[in-house]
Amino acid sequence: MSVQNGINGWAGTVLRVNLTTGSVTREDTLPKYKPYIGGMGIGYKVIWDEVPLDTEPFSEEAKVVFSVGPLTGSGVPCSGRTTITLLSNWSRGKSIVDAHMGGHIAHSIKYAGYDAIIIEGKASKPVYLKIEDDKVSLEDASHVWGTGTFNTNKVLSAECGAEFDVASIGPAGENLVSMSCMITSFGNSGGAGVGGALGAKNLKAIAIRGTGAVKIADPVEHKNLCDYMIRDLVGGNNNHNVPSRPQSWAEYTSTVKNRWQGGPGVMWGAAPDGAIDTGEQPSGQIAVAAYRATKGVFDYGDVVQQYIVKSGGCASCPVRCYSEYNVDILAEYDLPTLVSNTCVPAGSGPTSFYLKDAMHDFKDEGDSKIVLGLHGAYVMDDLGLWENYNNLGREFAWCLKNGVFEKMLPKEEFDSIPWHLMEEGDPRWLDDIMGRIARKEGEISRIGEGSYFFYKAWGLDDASKNEWGVNMYDMIGGNNNVTYNGYPKHHSSEDGWQSGLLYNVMYNRDCMVHVLTNFVRSGSPFNEVIKPVLESYFGEGCVDAPKAYTPINENKVKLAKWCFLQKQWQDSATLCDWMYPMTLSSSPARKYVGDIDLDAKYMTAVTGEEWTMDDILFSAERISNMLRGITAISFKIHENMDNLRKTHDAVPAWVFDKDPDVPAFSEGTDKMDREDWEKSLTMFYEAMGWNVDTGIPTRETLEKFDLGDMADKLEELGLI
Amino acid sequence: MSEEKRGFATKEVTRRQFLKISGVSLTGLVLSTPLLTLMGCTQKQVDDGSVTTWAFPQGLLVVNKDKCTGCQRCEINCTLVNDGCVSSYISRVKVTRNLFSGRNDTGLYSDNHFVYFPDTCRQCAEPACGSACPQGAIYADDSGVKKVDPEKCIGCGACVSACPWHMPTVNPVTNKSSKCVQCGACVAGCPSGALSIISWEEVAAASQAV
Structure with a gap:
C-alpha cells in the first residue's frame, strides 16, 4: 500500500537514499519545502542547504x-515532467543546473508517494534503486552495467x-562523460550531465x-479546468495555435512553418x-488534440509520413x-527500425556528424535526415549521450569541415576511425563515432567534456591559440554560444528580441525557456493576433515584429522577467515549458487569447488553498534568486570571479556582429546592439532587485525572499 | 463465416442482437462502410485485432490500439470523476500496465515498442466478477450497467481474481472494489479518439444504410 500523507497536490514525503550506507529515510515535504513549491525549488533548497558549492x-x-x-x-495536462537538480561538471563555474525529463516516470514518482528523491553517497558496486510505494531497495545492477539504456x-x-x-544511464554516464543524460520511456531524456553524476555514484x-x-x-x-484547457486553449506542440495547412473550420493557416502539422491528408x-489520416482537428474538440502536432512532419517534412506509426509523448499530455x-530502411544495415524522438536530438543533432556532401538519399529525396537523424537519436539515447542542444554536433561539424581532427588527433587514433562510413553517409558511422565519445576513447572524446572544457583543451576559445584563428564563442556562423560558459542559445534574440536574450543568459545551461518562441512562431498573423495579445498582457512595445527590432523599453523588461520566473515555476510545479504559460488559444471564438492565470486556478483547485499568479511568481522569484546567488558563489569559488554581469552574463561577439552590412534595429536583421544590450541588462537587474554593476542579488532582495543566509554567504565572499 | 454473421451489418441492430451475433468480438465479421466510418477504422484493423469492440448497454465501445498514444488521460479522468483523486492503480480503465513492459510483449520497453492500448471493462452479460462476489455486491442497474454496491462490498478482491482481464481493483484507501461503472469519462477525455462509444441507434442506422 502506498504511503500517502493526505495532502492535496503534494505527495507529502521527500525520500532520501544514501548509496554509501544504504540508508533510506523520509521527511515531510511541506514544513520545509512549501516556500519552494516543489520540483526545482526543492532541488535548489537541497543543494543550497546540503552541498558545499566547491x-x-x-x-x-x-x-x-x-x-x-x-x-x-494531478491530471493537469502536460504535467508529466521530472526535474533533476545537480551541480554542473561541464559549464563554467560548475554551478547549479537542472535536467528536465519527460516520459511517464514523474507520475510514477508521485503515485509512489514522493515529491522528491534525494540521491547521495556512492554505492560500492553498480546498483539500481527500486521503489514500490514505501518499499525501497538497492538492487544489484551488474547484469545491466555496461549496456545501453534501451536494454537496461x-x-x-x-x-x-x-x-x-524505469530511467537509466548509459555507457556515457558510467564512463563519467560530462555530456551525458538518462533516458526513460522512449527517447525522453534528462541531460545536463546527470548521467555522469549518477555514474559516479x-x-x-x-x-x-x-x-x-x-x-x-x-x-x-x-476536471473542468483540465477539459477547458484541452478543448479551448491547446493547439499543437509549443502551443502553436493555428494549423499549418488549411482546415475547414480554421480562420487562419500558419504564416510560418509551425508545430501544428497534422491535418486532412497528413498520415x-x-x-x-x-x-491513419490525422484529419480535421477543430479547436473545441478534445478527441482530435493528439493529432495536431504530428511532430515528425515538422522535423522532416512530408516524406516522413510513411514512417510514422503513431504519436507519443509524456503522461497527462494531450x-x-x-x-x-x-524506419524500415535501417533494417538493411541490421539496425533497429523502431525509433522515436523529437526536435534537435532527432534531426540536426545526429546529422551534424556528417559532412553535408556525404549525406545521400536512401529511397526518397531528402530522406537522409530521417534515416541518419533517427538512428543517431537512437544511438545517442542508448549510449546516454547528451548533445547540449547540439553544441556537441555543431562543434563536431566544424572540426570535421575544417580538418581539425586530422591535426588534433594522434595519427594512430585518426587512422583507426572508419571515416569511410561517414563519407558514404552510412548510419553505422554514428554507432562508431558516438561510441568513442561515450566510452571516452581517445583524444576525440574530449568533445564530450562539453564546450567550455573542450575549447580550452584544444585552444579553440582563443584565436591566438589555434591554427584556424578562431574563437568558437565569437565566430559568426555555425555557432550558437550565447555566453562564454559552454552552452548555446535556446530560442534567444532571434525569436524574442532583447527579452529572449535576457533569459537565455540567466542559467548555467541552455535556458530551455520557450515562452516567446511559442508566441512568435505560433503561426498566427502578427498584426491581428501576436502583437495585440502579447501587448494586452505586457503593454505597448513589449513585442517586436520578426527582424524589425526596436530599442529596449520597460515593457520588454517586464516581459523578460515574467518569462524567466515562469520557467522556475514550471520546473517546480511541474509543468511543461514547451506548452505553458497558456499565452495563446486555438479558439477563433476566443480571438486566440490564452489564459495566463490558468496555473493559479489549477493550484487552487488541486490544493484547496487560494493561489494567485502573484503568489506563484513570488515563489518562483525566490527560486530565481537562489539560482543567481548560487551561481555567483560558484563563479567565485571555481573561477575567482566577483562580477556576474561581466563574466557569466557576457554575450559573445557574433550576436552583435552578425549581418555586418546592416545596423541593429533595421529591417531584416535580428542582431543586437551592444549599447542597447548593456542598457537591457541594467534594466533587468533593476527589475530583479540585483546590483546593476555585478548582477548579483542585493541583501535587501534576498531577505525579501527569506534568503538571508545566502546574503550572509555572499557577503562573506565579498560578493555583496 | 455463417450466414447470420455475414448479414449482421445490414440488420437493425440492438445490443442483444449484437451480442448474439458477434460473441465477444467483431473479428470475422464484414462490416458496412458507414459502420466502419463511425468506428473510425478500417476492416483490416478489425480483422487484425487493432480495433476491438465491446457491447455496452449505452453503445458500442470501440478501442483502437493504433490510435492510442499512451498519454494515460483515460486513467486520469476515470479516477478524477469516480474517486476524486488521480491514480493509475485504481483506475477502471488500464493503460499503464500495457505501456512499459506489458503482457504479450507490448509496451515501450518491449520489442514491440509502440504497441500499447487501454484495457477496458467488457461489461460482460454474465460477469465473472459478479458471480464471484461473495456479498452479491455487483449488480446491474436499470440500464444494465454492472456496478458495485459500496455498502455490500467488503474489499475481498474476489472480483479482481475472477475477472479474466483483472479489470477491477480494490482501492487500498476505501477498501472497496473499483469496477467500471461506464461513466464514459475515459472516452470523453481521450485526446486521440482511441476510445469511443457509438450509440446503438447510430450502429443501427449505419447498418441499415448499406
Whole structure:
C-alpha cells in the first residue's frame, strides 16, 4: 500500500537514499519545502542547504535531486515532467543546473508517494534503486552495467514487473562523460550531465511503481479546468495555435512553418493496419488534440509520413510532441527500425556528424535526415549521450569541415576511425563515432567534456591559440554560444528580441525557456493576433515584429522577467515549458487569447488553498534568486570571479556582429546592439532587485525572499 | 463465416442482437462502410485485432490500439470523476500496465515498442466478477450497467481474481472494489479518439444504410 500523507497536490514525503550506507529515510515535504513549491525549488533548497558549492559534481559527496511538484500527476495536462537538480561538471563555474525529463516516470514518482528523491553517497558496486510505494531497495545492477539504456530499461522493467517505469544511464554516464543524460520511456531524456553524476555514484537506474493517488481538493472544478484547457486553449506542440495547412473550420493557416502539422491528408503512414489520416482537428474538440502536432512532419517534412506509426509523448499530455517511427530502411544495415524522438536530438543533432556532401538519399529525396537523424537519436539515447542542444554536433561539424581532427588527433587514433562510413553517409558511422565519445576513447572524446572544457583543451576559445584563428564563442556562423560558459542559445534574440536574450543568459545551461518562441512562431498573423495579445498582457512595445527590432523599453523588461520566473515555476510545479504559460488559444471564438492565470486556478483547485499568479511568481522569484546567488558563489569559488554581469552574463561577439552590412534595429536583421544590450541588462537587474554593476542579488532582495543566509554567504565572499 | 454473421451489418441492430451475433468480438465479421466510418477504422484493423469492440448497454465501445498514444488521460479522468483523486492503480480503465513492459510483449520497453492500448471493462452479460462476489455486491442497474454496491462490498478482491482481464481493483484507501461503472469519462477525455462509444441507434442506422 502506498504511503500517502493526505495532502492535496503534494505527495507529502521527500525520500532520501544514501548509496554509501544504504540508508533510506523520509521527511515531510511541506514544513520545509512549501516556500519552494516543489520540483526545482526543492532541488535548489537541497543543494543550497546540503552541498558545499566547491563539491566535485561527479563525486560521492555530490547529490542529485529528482523532484516533482504539486501539479505533477494531478491530471493537469502536460504535467508529466521530472526535474533533476545537480551541480554542473561541464559549464563554467560548475554551478547549479537542472535536467528536465519527460516520459511517464514523474507520475510514477508521485503515485509512489514522493515529491522528491534525494540521491547521495556512492554505492560500492553498480546498483539500481527500486521503489514500490514505501518499499525501497538497492538492487544489484551488474547484469545491466555496461549496456545501453534501451536494454537496461527493458531488463529492469521486465524483472521488476509490468507496471514499473524505469530511467537509466548509459555507457556515457558510467564512463563519467560530462555530456551525458538518462533516458526513460522512449527517447525522453534528462541531460545536463546527470548521467555522469549518477555514474559516479554507481547508480545505473531508478525503477519505480506507485499504487497511490494524487489527492485533489476540488476534483469537479479541477476536471473542468483540465477539459477547458484541452478543448479551448491547446493547439499543437509549443502551443502553436493555428494549423499549418488549411482546415475547414480554421480562420487562419500558419504564416510560418509551425508545430501544428497534422491535418486532412497528413498520415500516420506506418500504422500497423493501414495509414491513419490525422484529419480535421477543430479547436473545441478534445478527441482530435493528439493529432495536431504530428511532430515528425515538422522535423522532416512530408516524406516522413510513411514512417510514422503513431504519436507519443509524456503522461497527462494531450499534445504528443514525439513521433514514433518504423524506419524500415535501417533494417538493411541490421539496425533497429523502431525509433522515436523529437526536435534537435532527432534531426540536426545526429546529422551534424556528417559532412553535408556525404549525406545521400536512401529511397526518397531528402530522406537522409530521417534515416541518419533517427538512428543517431537512437544511438545517442542508448549510449546516454547528451548533445547540449547540439553544441556537441555543431562543434563536431566544424572540426570535421575544417580538418581539425586530422591535426588534433594522434595519427594512430585518426587512422583507426572508419571515416569511410561517414563519407558514404552510412548510419553505422554514428554507432562508431558516438561510441568513442561515450566510452571516452581517445583524444576525440574530449568533445564530450562539453564546450567550455573542450575549447580550452584544444585552444579553440582563443584565436591566438589555434591554427584556424578562431574563437568558437565569437565566430559568426555555425555557432550558437550565447555566453562564454559552454552552452548555446535556446530560442534567444532571434525569436524574442532583447527579452529572449535576457533569459537565455540567466542559467548555467541552455535556458530551455520557450515562452516567446511559442508566441512568435505560433503561426498566427502578427498584426491581428501576436502583437495585440502579447501587448494586452505586457503593454505597448513589449513585442517586436520578426527582424524589425526596436530599442529596449520597460515593457520588454517586464516581459523578460515574467518569462524567466515562469520557467522556475514550471520546473517546480511541474509543468511543461514547451506548452505553458497558456499565452495563446486555438479558439477563433476566443480571438486566440490564452489564459495566463490558468496555473493559479489549477493550484487552487488541486490544493484547496487560494493561489494567485502573484503568489506563484513570488515563489518562483525566490527560486530565481537562489539560482543567481548560487551561481555567483560558484563563479567565485571555481573561477575567482566577483562580477556576474561581466563574466557569466557576457554575450559573445557574433550576436552583435552578425549581418555586418546592416545596423541593429533595421529591417531584416535580428542582431543586437551592444549599447542597447548593456542598457537591457541594467534594466533587468533593476527589475530583479540585483546590483546593476555585478548582477548579483542585493541583501535587501534576498531577505525579501527569506534568503538571508545566502546574503550572509555572499557577503562573506565579498560578493555583496 | 455463417450466414447470420455475414448479414449482421445490414440488420437493425440492438445490443442483444449484437451480442448474439458477434460473441465477444467483431473479428470475422464484414462490416458496412458507414459502420466502419463511425468506428473510425478500417476492416483490416478489425480483422487484425487493432480495433476491438465491446457491447455496452449505452453503445458500442470501440478501442483502437493504433490510435492510442499512451498519454494515460483515460486513467486520469476515470479516477478524477469516480474517486476524486488521480491514480493509475485504481483506475477502471488500464493503460499503464500495457505501456512499459506489458503482457504479450507490448509496451515501450518491449520489442514491440509502440504497441500499447487501454484495457477496458467488457461489461460482460454474465460477469465473472459478479458471480464471484461473495456479498452479491455487483449488480446491474436499470440500464444494465454492472456496478458495485459500496455498502455490500467488503474489499475481498474476489472480483479482481475472477475477472479474466483483472479489470477491477480494490482501492487500498476505501477498501472497496473499483469496477467500471461506464461513466464514459475515459472516452470523453481521450485526446486521440482511441476510445469511443457509438450509440446503438447510430450502429443501427449505419447498418441499415448499406
